[in-house]
Amino acid sequence: MLSKKPYRGTRDFFPKEQRLREFIFETMHKCALKYGFEPYDGPLLEEVALYQAKSGEELINDQIYSFNDRGERFVAIRPEMTPTLARMVAQIHKEELKPIRWFSIPNLMRYEKPQRGRLREHWQFNCDIFGASGRLGELEILNLAISLFKDFGANAEHFEIRINDRAVIDSFFNYLKLSEEQVYRIYKIIDKSKKVDEAALDKMIGELKLEDSTVTSLKKYLNLTSFDELNTFFSELGLSDSISEFNLLIDKLNKDYVLYDPCIVRGLDYYTGVVFEIFDKNPENRRALCGGGAYANLLQIFNEPPLAGVGFGLGDVTLTDFLNGHNLVPERVREPAIDVLFTFQDENALEISLEMANKLRDRNLSVLSVFEKLKMQRVFKVAEKRGARFTTIIGSNELDNKKIIIKNLETKEQKEFSFDDIDSIVNFVG
Amino acid sequence: MLSKKPYRGTRDFFPKEQRLREFIFETMHKCALKYGFEPYDGPLLEEVALYQAKSGEELINDQIYSFNDRGERFVAIRPEMTPTLARMVAQIHKEELKPIRWFSIPNLMRYEKPQRGRLREHWQFNCDIFGASGRLGELEILNLAISLFKDFGANAEHFEIRINDRAVIDSFFNYLKLSEEQVYRIYKIIDKSKKVDEAALDKMIGELKLEDSTVTSLKKYLNLTSFDELNTFFSELGLSDSISEFNLLIDKLNKDYVLYDPCIVRGLDYYTGVVFEIFDKNPENRRALCGGGAYANLLQIFNEPPLAGVGFGLGDVTLTDFLNGHNLVPERVREPAIDVLFTFQDENALEISLEMANKLRDRNLSVLSVFEKLKMQRVFKVAEKRGARFTTIIGSNELDNKKIIIKNLETKEQKEFSFDDIDSIVNFVG
Incomplete structure (x- = not known):
């Protein structure tokens, strides 16, 4: 007997759900156009080699839908858009007027254990800027993200942007004289720090066998709760200079939405500048809706000269939970x-x-x-x-x-x- | 060295191409809404069993992208939308107000040898009506298709709709007293008849070992060129009654766009009523842009009671060739x-x-x-x-x-x- 249900972790969009999806996509589309972004899209399948060069290990080993095609090409359904974006930008960046501002809303698939806010198929709004000078690309991307949430009728009671900077963290690690291996492991620990209790965190840090003063410093860093505290902390370490650029960016941002979070590092990804996550403030749905950041070397895997970029991805599953949770979907949309x-x-x-x-x-x-x-x-x-x-x-x-x-x-x-x-x-x- | 090219048979949509695609999708979307159709979408992956129950052998054996997922489910990237549509309608048809009018523009993949007008990934505009009485669903679907081409600025110089009716053909085959096996083979021959010369056609028909009078009748049928000739032919055979319903439909259609074609049968698909294809009249691109028809038993594979439907699918690759060939894309669209x-x-x-x-x-x-x-x-x-x-x-x-x-x-x-x-x-x- 054939099943009438959709494949595990995917959705049937009946007209009520599809109209909501169209409303969401249209709002994203309009917002991107307001900022002068141009639309792009790429193929559903890419060769796995592209993800091997660009994506994290977990994705390749556990999450991608990969298989051999009938011509024995090893391919995967796209699990994220950035590798495709890098491949496309690598083709045209030499001739294009900079900055390049592009957006897309592709469907992506990952082999996940389906749960609230996480499915196997989702759509993701991707916005990126390449070749913008200084911190202005980062500023614009953050403003665009804020605008989008405002366009959905959300305000500071509904969402917050937690922000950090990889260059700032790196200068701190540099000050601590950590080895590359230690930095790698600390990033992993920071990434997990919000999900474990203090004892477990202490244990993980203990395993690094750092000097006591280093551990104290590291724990002090992890307990920072505001831009002011970050500045005081860096000034005490004599590192004020290495934070001045980040401060310039923060100064220009609307403080209603933005807060400092030392634990936002975006894993072991390719980020090199600002990193951020947008959080739902709904106590029943406190999760990241969106993540992004700045990266210096998107095109490295194609042996192209460095092209700096900054961007974010926002998935439709968590966003829909966010909108429903705050009652932000106008009734007419579904009808x-x-x-x-x-x-x-x-x-x-x-x-x-x-x-x-x-x-x-x-x-x-x-x-x-x-x-x-x-x-x-x-x-x-x-x-x-x-x-x-x-x-x-x-x-x-x-x-x-x-x-x-x-x-x-x-x-x-x-x-x-x-x-x-x-x-x-x-x-x-x- | 990583390739910068997209996977074979797929496309990178840079902003120029993506804006054109958005223009095409928006025109489709608006046209469907004009007819009161509602949007839907389904998952990218379905279990292969669904296609095995619903689709042709060629598709399963040679064309689908199928593989085992990490949980050993045998799945495929959707190669067509109708099986997903059937699965979804099967879930809700009992409660829904009839007729159900739905449309979608999914991305689909088939393992094809890439060539002009045929790629491995394409998008397809799908419109279907279920539970409409008599021939009025067929009429509306045909009118919607005509409207869409008119909305793109096309007229009778650019496209034509070649139309036939499976019920009409079946009554003719019934008159010829053909066996089920012969009918099956003749449908295959008719499907190929336009692609081979007369000698090859004669040879294929010869292999059926039919009586001379049957062969004469069959060849006369294959040479019909108009609704008038079809009517004369059927009246000579004493089959006027079995063509009256089809005539009623044809009477209501705009004759500027529609012509009779005895060779349109839509293969061995599940059609039972009207069948049609929309052709580009551009001498350099004479190909079917779109195919559709009426079917009586969409939900049979789910053991649901019969629900009659009619629909069509129109792919973006051939449509783009059509629009470019006739210079129907406004310059501003790409910019x-x-x-x-x-x-x-x-x-x-x-x-x-x-x-x-x-x-x-x-x-x-x-x-x-x-x-x-x-x-x-x-x-x-x-x-x-x-x-x-x-x-x-x-x-x-x-x-x-x-x-x-x-x-x-x-x-x-x-x-x-x-x-x-x-x-x-x-x-x-x-």
Whole structure:
């Protein structure tokens, strides 16, 4: 017996869900265009070699959908967009006017254990800037992310941006005279620090066998809670210079949304500058909705000269939970909406009703034709179900007189028109 | 060395191509909404069992991208949308108000030998109606397809709809007293008939070892060129009754676009009523852009009661060739378009320029910020490249007076505004 259910970790989008998805994508699309970003997209499949060069080990070993195609090419369904983006930018960056500002909303797949906020297939809004001078690309990307949430009707009660800077952390690690191996392990520890209790954290740090003063310093860092504390801490270490650029960026950001978080490092990814995550402040859904940051060497894997970039990815699953959790989805979004429900009450009116419906469509109205005569009480039920603003009525009297009644279902106003007076009908419905 | 090229048979959509794709999808989307269709989508992966139950052998054996997932589920990247649609409709058809009118624009993959008009990844506009009475669903689907081409600016010089009817053919085969096995083989021959010369066709028919009179009749059928000839032929055979319903449908269709073609049978697919293909009339691209038809038993594989449907699928690769071949893509579609290029000529104006750009974005204008001071001659070059309608100018004088100049790049009109007079600026640019 065939299953009617979708494949594990994926979704069927019935019209109610698909209309919400379209609303979300349209809001993303409009926001990106407001910032002058240009749309792009890439293939669903890439050769696994691309991800091996660009992505983390966990992704390759446990998460990608990889297989040999019929021509024995080892390929994968895209699990993230950045490697494709790097491949595409590598083709054109020499000729393109900088900065390059691109966005995309691809579907991605990862072999995950499905749970709240995490599915195997999701869509991800990706925005990136390449070749912007100084910190201005980072500023713009952060502003774009804030704008997007505001466009969804969210405010500082709903979300916050936790921010850090890899260059700042690196200068601190440098001060601590840590080896490359130690830095690598500390990044892993920081990444996990929010998920474990203090004892476990102490144990992990203990395993590094650092000097006591280093451990004290490291723990002090991990307990920083604001930009002010970060500045005081760095000034005490004599590292004020290495934080000045980051401060310039922070100064320009809207503080309503942004806070300092020493534990945001974005794992072992390729980031080299600002790193950030956007968090849902809903106590029932405290999770990262979105992550991003700045990277210096996107094109390295193609042996191209360095091109600095900054970007973020925002998944639709967590975003939908966020919007629902804060009641930010307007009711109308999920419901159908048509201009005119075209009904008739005399079966001989079928032909004229189909003809007129097409004429109204030619005038860009959305018209739903009912194919059988419909009693009036049924008309109103169908109209409500289909989200019609107007309905037509053609009974025997109207048909004899070549007239049609059009009724505004909200105001209850109704008017009679000649069959051929399309202009007046469009005007009335318009 | 990593390849910068996309995986064979797939495409990188740089902004020029992606804007065209968005234009195409938007036109499809609007057209479907005009007919009151509702959007849906399904997962990228389905279990192969679904396609085994629903799709043709060639697809399963040679074309699908199938593999075992990490949990040993045998899955495939969707090669077509109808099986997913059937699975989804099977879940909800009992409660849904009929007819159900749904559309989707999914990305699909087939392992094809890439060639003109055929790639491994493409997007396909799918429209279907379920539970419409009589032939009215078929009529609406055909009208929707015609509307879509008209919405792209196409007319009867550009495309034609070749139409046939499986019920009509079956009544003819029934008259010829053909066995099920012979019918199966003849459908295969008809499907190939346009691709081979007469000798080859004769040979294929010869292999069926039919009676001479049957062969004569069959060849006469294959040479029909119009609805009139079809009617004469059927009337001579005494089969007029079995063509009357099809005639009723044809009567209601716009004859400018529709012609009879005895060779359109849509292979061994599940069609049971009208079948059609939309052809490009461009002599350099004479190929089917779109195929569709009516089917009686979409839900059979789920042991659900019969639900009649009719639909079509239109791929973006052939459609793009069609639009380009007839010069139907407006030039503006591929080009970037922004409202305001935000430039300054005194480097101290950076801060105010970023601030004002954000204020204009809050008013829903699309604004591209330039991050460095730009000389005037360069401003116009960048504005042209980025498709700006307006540019800003803030030199040292303007900065001193807290003024900004905004220039209409088409009319060359320019006006000066106070930094804080956002309303007037929006008005001027609006």
